[in-house]
Amino acid sequence: EPEVTQTPSHQVTQMGQEVILRCVPISNHLYFYWYRQILGQKVEFLVSFYNNEISEKSEIFDDQFSVERPDGSNFTLKIRSTKLEDSAMYFCASSTESAVLNQPQHFGDGTRLSIL
Amino acid sequence: KQEVTQIPAALSVPEGENLVLNCSFTDSAIYNLQWFRQDPGKGLTSLLLIQSSQREQTSGRLNASLDKSSGRSTLYIAASQPGDSATYLCAVIGDTGNQFYFGTGTSLTVIP
Numbered sequence: 001e002p003e004v005t006q007t008p009s010h011q012v013t014q015m016g017q018e019v020i021l022r023c024v025p026i027s028n029h030l031y032f033y034w035y036r037q038i039l040g041q042k043v044e045f046l047v048s049f050y051n052n053e054i055s056e057k058s059e060i061f062d063d064q065f066s067v068e069r070p071d072g073s074n075f076t077l078k079i080r081s082t083k084l085e086d087s088a089m090y091f092c093a094s095s096t097e098s099a100v101l102n103q104p105q106h107f108g109d110g111t112r113l114s115i116l
Numbered sequence: 117k118q119e120v121t122q123i124p125a126a127l128s129v130p131e132g133e134n135l136v137l138n139c140s141f142t143d144s145a146i147y148n149l150q151w152f153r154q155d156p157g158k159g160l161t162s163l164l165l166i167q168s169s170q171r172e173q174t175s176g177r178l179n180a181s182l183d184k185s186s187g188r189s190t191l192y193i194a195a196s197q198p199g200d201s202a203t204y205l206c207a208v209i210g211d212t213g214n215q216f217y218f219g220t221g222t223s224l225t226v227i228p
Binding site for chain 2: 035043048107
């Protein structure tokens, strides 16, 4: 069965550095999402992306964050200047249609980001 | 803002027992509700999706119900097995569109 794949599985970065998290969504999916889960807390929505632009973002997704689909397969999340509180598990997800059309989102295994 | 709560936070049952996990949400204006399973160090696996117009969905030993007007959903697991041990999350799509609001999760342990 097709999967969403995320790399790397674990990223360790110094505070203030830029980091790029990578995702390869399922190939025929059109909607892409990033979520994060701080240790012991809820999964939180960051951003959704469709047709090469952001369709929705949460208040967490501030100017330090950006997303890009640089080619036909990758979907990336960039954090410009990392802070300690950015340490979390970041999940990428994709779906064939908008979630409001009742299509399930398929999640990757996540990237654990540790900021030192 | 939508708030999603799950009760209990943790549950431990002997193998073979039937069990119910609860999910409640504060805003009944949802498009759908999805139940996920999360294994330690892994991503989320979608189990069941219930559309707002539906009352329940079934897959194998799992049955999820939805009472949108009262803001509640339950996940029923029949004849539990040790392999069911995981954290179970519910999430709703709010009326703004694609944003999922996740619950706090129920950590399930099935004892052999």
